[in-house]
Amino acid sequence: MQTELKLRIASAVVLAAIALGATWAGGFAFQLLAVAIGLLVYYEWSTITRLVESDFRGNAFGWLSQVVVAALVLLDHMSLTLPVLAGSIALAALWVSIRKGSWWLPGGIAYAGLTSISLAAIRGADYLGLIAMLFVFAVVWGTDIFAYFVGRAVGGPKLAPAISPGKTWSGAIGGTICGVLSGLGVFMAHFSLQDLRIPAIALVLSIASQIGDLFESFIKRRFGVKDSSRLIPGHGGVMDRVDGLIFACGAALLLVLGQLLLSGGRESAFGSVLLGL
Structure with a gap:
């Protein structure tokens, strides 16, 4: 295994452990x-x-x-x-x-x-917030990982060649499907699936995460940089790792705020609104 790949894997494991540990602790x-x-x-x-x-x-x-x-x-x-x-x-x-x-x-x-x-x-600070955050992580990470592998395996037409030449439509579609399934896996491990609201939310978050990835690629291409920084060994910068997460969380925030407006602000738990509970 190449040294660079080992470094990327080690950094990814450490970052995931920190993120999941903090999420569990709340x-x-x-x-x-x-x-x-x-x-x-x-x-x-x-x-x-x-x-x-x-x-x-x-x-x-x-x-x-x-x-x-x-x-x-x-x-x-x-x-x-x-x-x-x-x-x-x-x-x-x-x-x-x-x-x-x-x-x-x-x-x-x-x-x-x-x-x-x-x-x-x-x-947040409650159990539903924990599940909601794990749900978002699952969608974003599932989308990111499988978009890479499906794109490499299938290839085909480029998604946005002027912004990110490596991304393909096959990878975007494969990543979206796997991201939705990953989110559903987290949700159904704790609750029963009553309607199509949760798959629809997972779909929105998956698409948003890929838009976030393209947005950061656009910024880096606009200013002629390869990585956002060198803070993370083998990975580049923080923005390189959380670009999809930022847009997915932003989309989740908009979904919840919209639902709160429609309900007159009666819901108080962010996780309960996001997960439709």
């Missing part, structure tokens, strides 16, 4: 993981898009916004996180408009901030 442990991912994502985003060079003061505000969001998550003031993040994005957009700065600034604030918020919101 509470502050998972909140800490969520904000760590969010802060590292902003670091890589600002580095890739060269915000430090192009807009130092704007980037400083971006860091301040991420620290405030992280503090709110760690203090368990989740109801304040989205309003604070929305205000930060608006202020950053105003700054860019006045100073003719980079629109990658408000984009990065939104991307990284929603990463921390959506992860922490999905896991």
Whole structure:
């Protein structure tokens, strides 16, 4: 086995153990993981898009916004996180408009901030939050792993050659099918399947995760970089590992917020709304 492949496997095992351990523990442990991912994502985003060079003061505000969001998550003031993040994005957009700065600034604030918020919101502190987070992990990881292997085995037409030449339609379809089945496996290990809502949610999350993967590929191609950073041996950066997860969690957050609006906000457990329980 090649040294690089061994390094990738070892890093993947360590990362999975950390993620699953924090997910099982929940509470502050998972909140800490969520904000760590969010802060590292902003670091890589600002580095890739060269915000430090192009807009130092704007980037400083971006860091301040991420620290405030992280503090709110760690203090368990989740109801304040989205309003604070929305205000930060608006202020950053105003700054860019006045100073003719980079629109990658408000984009990065939104991307990284929603990463921390959506992860922490999905896991929550209860049993349903644990299952909901495992459900999302299963969909995203199942999609990612099987998209790679099916694409390599079957080949065929490219999915988005201008953005990511290696991805194929066969891999995308195979990954989606396996991602949905993986999510259903986690759900049915704990609950009975009553209708098609859960497969539909898994389908949405699987597609969202692949869009997230393509989105990060677009950013890296736009700025001419191979990896988002070198923080993870054999894998590149944090964004390289969680790009699909970020979009899947964002999609889950939107699904839940939409359901809460339709129900008049009567549901209180994020996991119960996401899993349709």
